[in-house]
Amino acid sequence: MRLTALDERAAKAGLFKTMALTDARAQFENLDIAFASPRKDAALLEKLADWCDRYTPLVALDGPDGLMLDITGCVHLFGDEHQLRRDIHQRLSQHGVVVRSAITGNAAAAHAFARHSPGDVIEDSALKEKLRRLRLVSLEIEDVHLAGLKRAGLRTVGDVEVLPRAALAARFGAGLVDRLDALFGYAHHPISPRRIVPACMVERRMAEPLIVMDSVELVLHALGDELFRQLQQRVEGAREVEASFFRVDGEVRRICIQAGRPLTDTKTLFRLLKERLTTLAEPLDAGYGFDIIRLAAVRAERTQTMQKSLDSTVQETEEIGGLIDRLSIRLGTSRVLRPHPVDTHIPERAVSLEPAVHTTANLPVEWAPVQHPGEPPERPVRLFQPPEQIETTAGIPDGAPAQFVWRRVRHNIVLAEGPERIAPEWWREHAGALTRDYYRLEDNQGHRFWVFREGLYERGQTTPRWYLHGLFA
Amino acid sequence: MVTTVDLTALRRDIASLSERNALEAQAPRSAFGFGDRSIDRVLGKGLQRGALHEVFSAEMHDAGAATGFVIALALRSSSARSPLIWLEEDFAAQEHGFPYAPGLKHLGLDPQRLVIVRCSSPQDVLKAASDSLGIRGTGAVIIAPWSNPKCLDLTATRKLLLTAQQTGVPAFLLRLGAVPIDNSAVTRWMIRSNASRSSGASAPGHPVFDATLIRNRQGMTGHWILQWESDNHVFRQIEPVSGAVVSTPAHRPPQTRKSATG
Numbered sequence: 001m002r003l004t005a006l007d008e009r010a011a012k013a014g015l016f017k018t019m020a021l022t023d024a025r026a027q028f029e030n031l032d033i034a035f036a037s038p039r040k041d042a043a044l045l046e047k048l049a050d051w052c053d054r055y056t057p058l059v060a061l062d063g064p065d066g067l068m069l070d071i072t073g074c075v076h077l078f079g080d081e082h083q084l085r086r087d088i089h090q091r092l093s094q095h096g097v098v099v100r101s102a103i104t105g106n107a108a109a110a111h112a113f114a115r116h117s118p119g120d121v122i123e124d125s126a127l128k129e130k131l132r133r134l135r136l137v138s139l140e141i142e143d144v145h146l147a148g149l150k151r152a153g154l155r156t157v158g159d160v161e162v163l164p165r166a167a168l169a170a171r172f173g174a175g176l177v178d179r180l181d182a183l184f185g186y187a188h189h190p191i192s193p194r195r196i197v198p199a200c201m202v203e204r205r206m207a208e209p210l211i212v213m214d215s216v217e218l219v220l221h222a223l224g225d226e227l228f229r230q231l232q233q234r235v236e237g238a239r240e241v242e243a244s245f246f247r248v249d250g251e252v253r254r255i256c257i258q259a260g261r262p263l264t265d266t267k268t269l270f271r272l273l274k275e276r277l278t279t280l281a282e283p284l285d286a287g288y289g290f291d292i293i294r295l296a297a298v299r300a301e302r303t304q305t306m307q308k309s310l311d312s313t314v315q316e317t318e319e320i321g322g323l324i325d326r327l328s329i330r331l332g333t334s335r336v337l338r339p340h341p342v343d344t345h346i347p348e349r350a351v352s353l354e355p356a357v358h359t360t361a362n363l364p365v366e367w368a369p370v371q372h373p374g375e376p377p378e379r380p381v382r383l384f385q386p387p388e389q390i391e392t393t394a395g396i397p398d399g400a401p402a403q404f405v406w407r408r409v410r411h412n413i414v415l416a417e418g419p420e421r422i423a424p425e426w427w428r429e430h431a432g433a434l435t436r437d438y439y440r441l442e443d444n445q446g447h448r449f450w451v452f453r454e455g456l457y458e459r460g461q462t463t464p465r466w467y468l469h470g471l472f473a
Numbered sequence: 474m475v476t477t478v479d480l481t482a483l484r485r486d487i488a489s490l491s492e493r494n495a496l497e498a499q500a501p502r503s504a505f506g507f508g509d510r511s512i513d514r515v516l517g518k519g520l521q522r523g524a525l526h527e528v529f530s531a532e533m534h535d536a537g538a539a540t541g542f543v544i545a546l547a548l549r550s551s552s553a554r555s556p557l558i559w560l561e562e563d564f565a566a567q568e569h570g571f572p573y574a575p576g577l578k579h580l581g582l583d584p585q586r587l588v589i590v591r592c593s594s595p596q597d598v599l600k601a602a603s604d605s606l607g608i609r610g611t612g613a614v615i616i617a618p619w620s621n622p623k624c625l626d627l628t629a630t631r632k633l634l635l636t637a638q639q640t641g642v643p644a645f646l647l648r649l650g651a652v653p654i655d656n657s658a659v660t661r662w663m664i665r666s667n668a669s670r671s672s673g674a675s676a677p678g679h680p681v682f683d684a685t686l687i688r689n690r691q692g693m694t695g696h697w698i699l700q701w702e703s704d705n706h707v708f709r710q711i712e713p714v715s716g717a718v719v720s721t722p723a724h725r726p727p728q729t730r731k732s733a734t735g
Binding site for chain 2: 315316317318319320322323324326327330331335336337338339341347350351353356365367368369371373374375376377378379380381382383384385406407409411414415416417440441442444445446447448470471472473
């Protein structure tokens, strides 16, 4: 077993990473050890990243132990860069986290300074000079190449930077040149934030943490009004709203609300929010209080301003939208569905049920197969998924069954129509899929069924199987 | 520039508007018929629109017929483009098949109108039902819990009925795998499949229901053989096919009480 991480005291005492545990124990008898758990580390880092949302919406993970915050445009909220950095250090150390950080003009340089220097706020004017003074390790290239550079007598980043690029790339690979370009800001590597940047966001920072839920609600109300005022100026409404609650102890709770139509007022939002709060598995707990409450329109959409007409249909459509939103929030979006046609002949795939909050009705669509006027229904009202196997007795091998047994009841067929042959979609299915011959049957009691035979008599080696797929009215 | 206003045209427009409004007001929003004179005569003005109607499938194999009958009633009772909310308990769908949009289309229902709500428990079904009934824009609500859940009692159905009466939204309780017990439904139907008129070449024809009105708080009960015509959304009473077996349950006597027509 080897050491994977050390605290400050251990590092000072001369222990190092990759050192064997037995060696370390030999030096220090009562060494305090904990087993490494990359999963728990990652979870903690995620939590910290959530917490860092208070500084900027653009937070990205940087390796297994770092966070990258894009603070462009957020600094003035905290005074200046120095104050922002101090705030991060102070708050995180309160939570028992040791932080090293750097603020620079580009992400790669910030990464290098945070890890390989004491870290600081580095102005753009001083950036290149300071970069040149960094040790070669900061390049974070492969050990072989690093050793190669050292053997050539190079010590700092500056030493390497002055060398001709072509020669460097030829000798040490393109990786080194890329690294240099990134550090000096010649190549731009965008960070990938963990969360979608909201279209519009409002927040309230409290001097004293809020504990009483009533006051939380008041704050939310004020935030909602502000959010919708801002959205209204852009003629937009929110399709997805996220309320974030930052607790003083570092917990961040997020509650997301999706709506089928753009929300434009606080009242509707609150109704949905209340509905959501009642269905939460673990209730919203203020604990020691919230110090930041934020409301963000994650997805916004243009609203169509409609004149309140004398005709009540507009209002009724609105009400239906509200109902769909409420049901979706209570039961889950995957349970409130609208059918949409899919261009396929395979019956069970011909309908796709999509969350009603994500779709809008009123687009005229064609449903296959088209029914001819005056003809009886060709498709059942209820479809079994999966189809249920039945035992049949056929009059002639290739024809409709004369009788069949389904759920232990025998049905004697008096009327039959078919076959309607539906071939498998070879471009989609595995090789074993078989052609289906569908029949519409009616038994002597008047029950109408939709059954199919899987496979063809003339081709298959085994006897084809029969299934009941649906019930007609 | 002088704007000339054609006063007579304007007057005509206004007159036509108010005429239409008057027509709409006259149209009985409070009831809906079957489209067949003989039944509508028996039921008086038809069935009450803002009310709770209960439809049972007589046996397991009649689930398709009961579903079709409910869809037909929903189509008769709602305006052409209004949304239809179908609340179905998961178990009912697993046991009797899932609502299938292309088939509903063939019954005359535009699937675009449909909102299917899948509920994992009968409580969810009832809660969603009372929400849906409370919205005036809803065309009709189909409530399909499975079997006889405890929560579907007199109080629960009474609440649904009151909400439906307030908003005028028709509510249909589709009872699959259930037996009738007393509740607040205004009408109660027992539906079984019946032999269809073959559309030629021994192919099954239009849906035919054997419909027994076993309870009607507002009038007569009765028994009819009805064919649903999906093209023009009407029921048509037909004579039983001679020789075809109209099944009579062995364990239940045929309804005779206040029966209006054979």
